[in-house]
Amino acid sequence: MPTRAPGAGKPTISTVAAEAGVSRATVSRAFSQPHRLKPETVERVLAIAQRLGYAVNPMAKALSTGRSGNLAVVVPDIANPFFPPMIRAIEQRADQAGYAVFLAHTNEDPAREDLLLTRLAKQVDGFVIASSRMTESAVRAHAERHPVVLVNRDVARIARVLIDTTAGVTQAVEHLAELGHRQIAYLGGPNRSWSNSQRRRTVKRVGERRGLTVTMLPGRLSSYELGRQAVPDLLATGATAVIAFDDLLAHGILTGLAERDLVVPRDFSVIGCDDVLGAQTYPPLTTVSSRSAEAGTAAIDLLAGRLENDARSSDDRLLLDTSLVVRASTASVPRKRR
């Protein structure tokens, strides 16, 4: 693409330089290192640039500096209500820090996640990977090549922010125990989910400590429909209460129960997780608080800090605490079990 009409395209650094009677280097400096220039020069150049409608071309700048000013967020499912608040927070914080953000949606597919990561790598300065479904070694491989901050995935020696539901889930189990439930169930979430492992483990541990019988129900994913469909299995366990991986699943359970004319919480107690539905279910769901927006903000802070210090790799591990939010979907164990 040699030669181009002179007065044609957008103004470039050269246009401004010519107009201001200075060199292109000076114009460049006026924008990137004003302090190395005489104040009046800066002022004049900037004024002219303004008048000409000039703006730095981020691509050219990126090619030259090796830094794009872009970040990427990777999520398994943007339609899951857990993520939007986090994405929003990430967008906002990244914006404040001067970054634009790419959104990558993996559709819960590890292979796709891997692909998107490598495809985007050349265009961004760093990644926030939320609830990664990749294997630990795949995560490691990417983190070695590019700055990465994980959310809700605990891989040693990679920066991560974890919403720690241990406390909240512990309270949930104890809440149930105190209400007199002796037999409870846990309905699981996505297979490769770190959060799911953590929650399942906690329910098991605390349940045993309190002498409860706890049944683990597998649950490949998180969705309202899956929760609804799990009800027969749930009832078959003989449990009088359930803790679900998240609110979506819990909500589905609420519906499944209602369809069988079981009244919550009179006949059955259900607890969700993440508090994404607020009091919008019927009855309002007892759940474990989450802090997804905070997690997003923290992730960007970690990432941005790391990019500025040009740090190789950080081993930050930020834990965000949770607690039980009691609403109206839990009550004492029914007199006669169903």
Next chain:
Amino acid sequence: MPTRAPGAGKPTISTVAAEAGVSRATVSRAFSQPHRLKPETVERVLAIAQRLGYAVNPMAKALSTGRSGNLAVVVPDIANPFFPPMIRAIEQRADQAGYAVFLAHTNEDPAREDLLLTRLAKQVDGFVIASSRMTESAVRAHAERHPVVLVNRDVARIARVLIDTTAGVTQAVEHLAELGHRQIAYLGGPNRSWSNSQRRRTVKRVGERRGLTVTMLPGRLSSYELGRQAVPDLLATGATAVIAFDDLLAHGILTGLAERDLVVPRDFSVIGCDDVLGAQTYPPLTTVSSRSAEAGTAAIDLLAGRLENDARSSDDRLLLDTSLVVRASTASVPRKRR
């Protein structure tokens, strides 16, 4: 940044060229126009590139061609359940067409929308702007400078895909009329929303045609909480049924009504819009179907087509039809009005 350690960084086109004993142009062609090369050359170059772990640098390519291979989606509020399915569809379709996507969240703020648009402009080949809150002239200004496809915003001479709720809302009003309601209300949505104007207009027109008394309630935004808070005003109108701008608002109304011991649909009928909640409310909401995912896909098709044909501006105007989905939140008018 003159000079750099030779064996240092990632392999570039030159590395491959040297290794293959061809010119850089040939390597470039092997990737972008293989048909202009001898098949065996292509094969050899690609093999070597593969072995060296070479991949085209999108930034460099973009700077040279003037096309980034990136698109941007702009939405007012990613946390509104209407958008995620659309964003997901956009991401997916864009990916198929070879584009990566930036996500911009304007937080319902026209000024921010404008800012993000200009900021991203240099990095993307085109925009999908969903439910723009900017003034028509501002929208025009951007559309003149860059390829833009609008979703749910009807500006002449700018490509747009519109989810046309006229049919659905008409059916909603008639449904209510047939159930015997004589006095209804419409709870509005975001001020600058085209969808809101369209729905309000339709309710008014059809209501009058059927001889109903219809009261228009303003509603600055869309949110569960706002719907809940609107209930007192709603009841004060004397209406026996309401059509809300969207499901979120309708859901809030359901709750507000329940809090006043009014049973839906026995004491009051409510209809939502967009069908984003499925049957997840209590009682399941009668609503107007939406087609946000389809809209997203269509928007990308329009945009991609336009970018390929290098068309200046297209005046495509794609309408997506809707219809009423009757569930359980509507019934005959109560005997004695409250």
Next chain:
DNA sequence: GTGAAAGCGCTAACAC
């Protein structure tokens, strides 16, 4: 404090 010049990695006339 400012300019000259080389170069980031790639593409696209234009020649041969």
Next chain:
DNA sequence: GTGTTAGCGCTTTCAC
């Protein structure tokens, strides 16, 4: 078919 060459728009030594 393939190489040569001149950029895309910006940053950054190195001089002056």
